[in-house]
Amino acid sequence: MTPQRPSRGSAPRPSRRSRDGATERPRGGADRPRGPKPAPARDDGPQRIAKLLARAGVASRREIERMIEEGRIALNGEKLTTPATLLTDLSGVTVDGKPVRPPAAARLYRFYKPPRTLTAANDPKGRATIYDRLPSGLPRLMPVGRLDYNTEGLLLLTNDGELKRQLELPSTGVVRTYRARAFGDITQEALEDLAEGITIDGVRYGSIDANLERRTGRNCWIELSLTEGKNREVRNVLAHLGMQVSRLIRTSYGPFTVEDLAPGAVSEVQREALFQFRRTLKK
Incomplete structure (x- = not known):
């Protein structure tokens, strides 16, 4: 299915590619993060119950820790008091009195x-x-x-x-890429400074690779790639640079x-x- 295209030919698109199909390095600024190195295989021994329940899709680790504090998770009928409990599987574990199903294959x-x-x-x-x-x-x-x-x-x-x-x-270093339509005056040089990171109202934002794609009057499209993804990071950074974001599209997350x-x-x-x-x- 063809995606709906933003006005003036500004639909989301994947990373730029050269004629031979290889991904090009961005214009200006720091190189895009190259991605993490392969990790070793997972351990097969006992694991923390919070990890096992997260793997089973019950909730995130943080949410599971909160559920344990609330007394909602039990093992063989006894309420657990710590997410550090080590288990090899989820046999006998219940959440709100219901047995936990074995984890399905990750999708x-x-x-x-x-x-x-x-x-x-x-x-x-x-x-x-x-x-x-x-x-x-x-x-x-x-x-x-x-x-x-x-x-x-x-x-x-x-x-x-x-x-x-x-x-x-x-710390996993997965790159998120966005395209922002914004109003205001900005230069490529100002965007390249974001490669060094920036602190706004006491919040430190890490390296951002930003490129000015096109400009029509005082309206422009900017592509930004980052690995942190803090709350409203792109909007906050561009606002700090005097830009008013009217549309923000995440175009990729890692290779997807x-x-x-x-x-x-x-x-x-x-x-x-x-x-x-x-x-x-x-x-």
Whole structure:
């Protein structure tokens, strides 16, 4: 399906490629992060229960730790008091009195999150969430990170809490790429300074590779690549530079892109592609 194109030929697109198909280095600024080195295989011995439950798709590790504090998780009928409990499997573990199913094979989906939708399960104000936009028939899925209410583009979804954690951690070094339509005066030189990182209102943002793509009057499109993904990072950084963002699209997350997806569409990543990608992730 062909994605809906923004005005003036500004649809999301994958990384630039040279004539021989190789990805080109960006114009100006620091080189794009090259990605992490392959990690060793996972341990097969006893593991913390928080990790096992996350792997089973119950919730994230942090949420599981909170559930343990609330007394919602038990082992053989006894409530657990610490997420440091070591187990080899989830036999006898219950959550809210219900046995935990063995973990299913990890699955990953690409979803084009439309604007004006929340990356949340529900909203007290009644606003639409990603789960209102996802088609029926999918397994229970958790979002990898978040996109704010007005930001659109690629949102990864998975049934595996451990994969979700790996993809979200800044230390894993997965590159996120955005395209921003903004109003204001900016130069390529000013954008290249972001490669050194920037502190705004006491918050430190790491290296950002930013390129001015095109300008029409005082309107322009800027491509930005980063590995941290802090809350509203792109919007905050561009606002600090005097730019007013009118549209923000995440075009890629690691090797996965929004290419060929229309707003609201979802596509599963092939298992072999997911397996190969996971081998490159740091623990």
